[in-house]
Amino acid sequence: MLTQTLFQVAVVSTGAVGTAVASLAYFCRVRLDRPAIGAFNSRDLVILATFIVLLPVLYLALPSPVLLGFLVLTFASAMGIALRPVLAARYRRMLIPGLIGTEIVVTYALLGAPRGLQLYWVLTSAIVLIAAVGVSNLYVQGGLRLRHVARFALFLAAYDLIFSTVIPLTPQLAAAFEGRPLNASIGFAWGSFNANIGLGDLLVYGLFTTAAYKGFARRGATWALGTIFAFGALAPALAPLVVSFYNDGETGIIIPAQLFFGPAACAVSAVLHRRPERTNAEWLRSVSGPAEEPAAPQPQVSAVTGVTEVPSADAVLVGAE
Secondary structure, three states, X not given: OHHHHHHHHHHHHHHHHHHHHHHHHHHHHOOOOOOOOOOOOXXXXXXXXXXXXXXXXXXXXXXXXXXXXXXXHHHHHHHHHHHOOOOOHHHHHHHHHHHHHHHHHHHHHOOOOOOHHHHHHHHHHHHHHHHHXXXXXXXXXXXXXHHHHHHHHHHHHHHHHHHHHHOOHXXXXXXXXXXXXXXXXXXXXXXXXXXXXXXXXXXHHHHHHHHHHHHHHHHHHHHXXXXXXXXXXXXXXXXXXXXXXXXXOOOEEOOOHHHHHHHHHHHHHHHHOOOOOOOHHHHHHHHHOOOOOOOOOOOEEOOOOOOEEOOOHHHHHHHHO
16 A cells, blocks of 8 residues: 555656646747637636536546547647647647557557556656646636636535545546546556546646746746645645545545645635736736837938938838838
């Protein structure tokens, strides 16, 4: 039990903190086009929350071929969001189908082979990481603020509590995706140990880190990364040592991570909001710098009169025509 828990700590911490750091690095270096629908706000999170609530039901209800097609379309779209600003179209057309197709082939053909499960998790984790980074940056660069993300995490904490304890939907979902293509999680396996962390949790961590950095600069990012490590990775992974309820006989250890992270995220948001949160416009000004003023026209010496002349704005405009 202790060895499995330590393995869980290593895998979950790597996935959670790694996704948060990758999202932050992307946020600092890449600018996504603003969505045509305007700025993202709490209403958009309601739509995302509805999608997250209904998605497990679809996973369990749809026939396997239909579900696979839905997952291919979903992940290809999310990866396209992340890769569009950094890769030319011809490379994206090769990388995205190639990565997804290879993952599907490995799932069906090599899971029973030596190191097949490790290769499966490497490919799956790469796809999920790119998708989480792209979607979290789309929302935060599109206007989402830290208080919105904190409330979203608190909602997911209640969702995790209900669907892991009262209605056992999360364990059913984990069992259904065991060894299936495009498992929506980052994970790894070694010997008899197998651990992973779901896309929903990873998306929250990417949103929280980038929104904290956008709103409160380096101080916000430091608070966010520390909270993710302590309450999004370490506390959930260590919980089975204390509470045996999280041990599921069929799929191993089922951990409702947002049950730990959601309240902590709200508390950190309250601490950071003792200072004003930067708006999108203020953040953009901070990274682009002040607008440069046009240079003053240089005096010119007339070749005929020898008199120094300063061209007026009207003269410049007429000359430009």
